[in-house]
Ligand SMILES: Nc1ncnc2c1ncn2[C@@H]1O[C@H](COP(=O)(O)OP(=O)(O)OP(=O)(O)O)[C@@H](O)[C@H]1O
């Protein structure tokens with residue numbers, strides 16, 4: 001029973017912030033300021049949500065998070081797609097069509113999973129400016145696709161390594177070439193790893209803050225940066241914690257839902273990503 | 278006409294040479310076995326025939342056409358893999374017809390062929406299943422079916438039965454033999470199981486260390502191996518190898534054998550003696566198969582050697598006796614009921630007309 | 645099926661050679677975009693950043709060589725040393741606490757617990773949340789006016805104080821709290837996977853030998869989790885050194901610059917203060933820190949593997 005007590009206590013610790021976020025986001029500002037942090041909302045109000053979504057201020061711009069939410073959607077989806085497609089193709093080549101130097105190629109690419117992103121920020125900011133992509137959705141798509149490649153390639157390579165080579169040999173004897181083997185045999189078997197790659201990339205890119213704050217400003221920012229600005233703005237006047245929390249929940253919602261629906265793949269991605277090489 | 282000609286094939290991986298000057302000529306309709314221990318290069322050679330591995334040196338021709346640079350799809354071959362390599366995402370039907378589809382065979386013709394093949398292999402009821410829902414033996418059939426659908430001029434099998442359990446393996450072996458007799462298509466069959474090699478092959482190529490040690494009919498290889506490796510590899514239990522001295526006493530040329538007590542000189546038949554004499558050395562390795570050594574029943578036999586009986590192993594049809602001659606362990610095959618008792622001594626007769634002799638240094642056969 | 649007449653065979657031969665050629669070229673071609681991206685955006689940028697750290701670049705990059713001047717200047721800055729000290733405090737606590745909590749929870753969950761899936765889900769969900777969200781939530785919970793402090797006070801402990809968030813010397817520990825909350829569940833998941841991979845027969849054999857359960861864990865199970873420790877530490881080290889979002893959202897680096905980490909330092913100097921040379925020098929040192937922290941780990945793990953394989 002002691003075990004259960006400890007485990008439940010731990011669960012409470014992990015759930016506390018979620019509980020506080022949700023309850024606070026449903027409270028009136030009056031209740032936030034006068035009742036306990038842990039009290040249940042009474043009365044329940046959805047106004048903080050509405051405000052966070054459509055009228056909260058980031059600096060002087062008071063149109064809520066919604067615009068930034070769609071910003072995030074519009075660069076996350078292409079970046080996830082591009083990095084996953086190339087990750088799968090790279091993994092396929094690096095395991096089933098090895099050539100002299102292909103292992104070296106993989107090793108050099110893996111370095112990308114370790115180097116702190118700070119090493120890329122300044123040159124990237126300058127480059128994006130030169131190619132006309134600074135402060136744009138396109139720029140974020142490029143950045144996230146590029147720096148996700150090492151991870152997606154790692155996932156897919158490790159998956160394809162355990163797929164028997166004889167499958168590819170049999171298909172070659174049957175008369176299929178590089179593209180058709182991928183399309184007809186390898187890809188249909190890749191669903192589990194594609195899920196891992198997509199979910200991993202989605203959470204990484206959706207949750208990114210560093211690239212967002214460095215490479216964009218104003219109306220092109222992703223939702224994580226907008227949330228930060230919103231909280232920062234509100235802290236200069238009266239602190240409206242209920243709106244802040246509603247904003248936080250809105251920001252967290254997409255990745256949270258994915259986690260609840262497909263946590264299995266999420267965990268697999270993490271463990272695969274941590275066992276490098 | 279020869280369906281497959283392999284001339285001076287070499288293969289190196291980096292600096293490591295895995296195949297050395299392989300020469301094989303295969304007649305149309307032949308069932309050729311490549312047999313040898315693990316790592317001797319069987320799969321590599323088969324993959325080179327299939328076009329799945331590049332050729333480092335030499336020439337391969339199928340149907341008289343040089344195919345060195347051709348891809349696997351243009352070699353008119355079909356291959357069955359050890360792990361079956363069925364496409365897990367396709368049904369059995371899809372697996373069998375995939376090769377036809379890649380070769381742009383029209384759809385109605387494809388389903389005709391699939392049905393015919395399925396009938397041949399009695400897998401009609403499995404056509405709409407995925408490989409995961411098949412037993413090992415059924416997967417094996419589908420893998421063979423995939424090869425049959427293509428009507429190639431040459432079938433390549435890479436240890437197709439090694440993943441099956443013993444009973445199923447025996448059944449499939451017989452079926453394969455029947456299939457070959459009916460189709461009369463040439464087959465190259467890789468195995469490391471010498472029983473499979475003996476029973477299936479028209480000819481056997483025994484490989485070792487990246488070389489073909491001997492190529493010939495099964496019985497011929499069994500009776501006349503060219504070196505100690507082949508002699509020891511083919512046959513089960515393996516041939517006994519006894520280091521011994523050659524000597525001439527009272528005009529009789531023979532080998533000295535000792536079971537731990539007195540040493541006997543057993544005279545050799547003239548044909549063998551002549552060869553050994555012209556070879557001219559005093560020491561050789563005697564090779565004698567377990568069935569050519571028998572416990573003698575007569576009390577005073579001049580040509581028998583008294584040997585210890587260490588272990589007796591009945592296997593049903595035969596009983597094997599482990600003994601020691603010239604300080605090396607040997608195996609003797611006895612009929613059940615006639616085996617001596619463990620711990621006793623027995624007089625062993627050696628049928629030296631079937632004896633082989635090997636050079637102790639080079640392992641080549643000298644007589 | 646194959647046409648064997650000489651003329652036709654010459655034709656198929658040529659087209660076959662062409663398709664074979666395609667199959668050797670296409671794979672390499674597929675890697676070209678990734679290779680180019682790695683060459684430019686990975687290695688090119690690393691070289692470029694290293695180069696910039698040796699120049700006099702300020703608001704804009706320039707190529708006037710400055711030798712080690714930026715590094716020398718950096719080492720004189722109080723903000724840099726605060727960042728480094730914070731990184732050490734934060735890094736050590738973060739890694740040690742995460743490992744401890746993670747291992748402890750994993751062992752408990754491994755005792756054939758009811759509702760295991762639910763508990764695992766609860767422990768792990770913080771990792772799915774953005775660190776900005778984490779920071780915003782903890783900022784609210786830890787704020788002295790309305791947060792935990794006031795909750796405890798309202799329970800009767802009127803003198804209870806928990807105001808680390810605004811105490812320059814304590815603020816870094818609030819970051820540890822939030823960061824541990826975010827990542828310890830993940831370490832638990834790693835350890836749990838490791839525990840599940842251990843052959844149950846070993847435990848049974850030890851039990852038959854008369855070993856007590858704590859002893860079995862201490863002597864047999866935990867040592868065999870060595871590879872898991874290895875990957876967990878690697879991951880935590882690189883997450884600690886990269887930490888940025890959480891601090892910005894939770895403390896903004898403050899009070900003052902009390903909770904700066906090298907990543908914040910780099911961002912502030914490189915982008916806000918127009919000191920590109922300094923910012924890149926900080927980035928280079930961060931990369932070196934990752935390398936220095938991970939290389940010994942990786943080498944020792946490799947050695948261990950070699951020892952195991954020769955045994
Ligand atoms: N890609 C490769 N690179 C380097 N060496 C290789 C490669 N493939 C095979 N070899 C080596 O070539 C030799 C022959 O291998 P091969 O697979 O042909 O053996 P095999 O006779 O089929 O053995 P088995 O019965 O175990 O299947 C082995 O020593 C193997 O280590």
Ligand SMILES: [Mg+2]
Pocket residue numbers: 319320321
């Ligand atoms: Mg093999």
